[in-house]
Amino acid sequence: HSKSVSARSAACRAVVHVDLDCFYAQVEMIRNPELRDKPLGVQQKNIVVTCNYEARKLGIKKLMSVKDAKEKCPQLVLVNGEDLTPYREMSYKVTELLGEFCPLVERLGFDENFVDITELVEKRLKQLQQSGCSTVCVSGHVYNHQAINLHDTAHVRLVIGSQIAEEFREAIHARLGLTGCAGVASNKLLSKLVSGTFKPNQQTVLLPESCQDLMRSLDHIQRVPGIGSKTTKRLETLGVRNVCDLQAFPSAVLEKELGVAVAQRIQKLSYGEDDSPVTPSGPPQSFSDEDSFKKCSSEVEVKEKIEELLSNLLDRIHKDGRQPHTVRLTIRQFSSTDKWFHRESRQCPIPPHLIQKFGKESSNVISPLVAILMKLFRKMIDVDLPFHLTLLSVCFSNLKDLPSSKKGSIGFYLKQMSPPSGSGKRGREVEDVSPGEGS
DNA sequence: TGGGGTTAT
């Protein structure tokens, strides 16, 4: 028996989910400490997207309309959070800090990170065993108040994981001044679900025996990360309302309704099974900037908005140091029914001669890019007919490293250790180089 | 309902 226990737990991962408390509001309170003890909301257009706990005590909820929020709480202080730059910068500092502990850090949005600490736990377990130490103390809460069995190495590993999670949170607080929650479990799904059980600034570890309790505690299937609104609607059609329904539902029927891949994935999720790896995010895959508005109905307005978006984006891309090879324009057209759906986009490769100019200071890359984006715009909208836009978005993607012959600031947080020897084929080469770029 | 992101098809 003990052999099967150790064999099972040896294959068991330890994953931490770190979830910052009301992240935008925290960043704003750091930027302006006077806001510390006041009820604070972060506003984007007519929405309070998040708020601090002072505001929550007074009944403010995330994504509440500004109108409702002010009615509920006239003393509410609002700061505009439409420019994400401060949040994005702080967000990467958090990811970078976690990356100092361990290389496997995956971002989820700006305020969440998964960290696969399996190796770190193994190292500490061996240290403990060598030093003959037989007791370990859990940090934070244990889900369900489940008793810890120190003879079960799965328990011991997760307890060590809880200590590491505590260190993560302490480091984030000491170095960045941010508080947050953490969940420790054997996979991403479970770590994420358990991190929310005690809410501001606390942490929780899930032991395997409580997995089913955690899953069944979810009142609705949409609470399972990975099951979104579309899938939920299809499932409701099938009479599947909660996690137990999904667990018990015939696989074959589910596969016919949702396709094999989705069906198998979400049914495993319903049991708390998730073998998806923690995939290091690294630098961003895309840079985008968008703005929404009541109405934009002329080509001139469109051009002005695009210029604004572009100038912000070019700054960001310059700091990053890589070169984008694709641009995309996205629009949302007014429609009285469903407001925030129905986006369309067109994209195209960036001409090589323009790509060259991205890193440079003085070159005017903006006018030709505006021209390209206006062409994309005309692929979607017949400008001779009336139109009514409510959103414009520009996105640069397909980012490639500069050829190593070119120097420049590395914008991302990893100051890459250069590989042992400088021989050629380590980094990914840029294949798509225009004339004159060859090394 | 904002202003971002990712992966799969």
Place this chain on the structure above:
DNA sequence: ATAACCC
């Protein structure tokens, strides 16, 4: 290029 998912 879109559709789904995440925050």
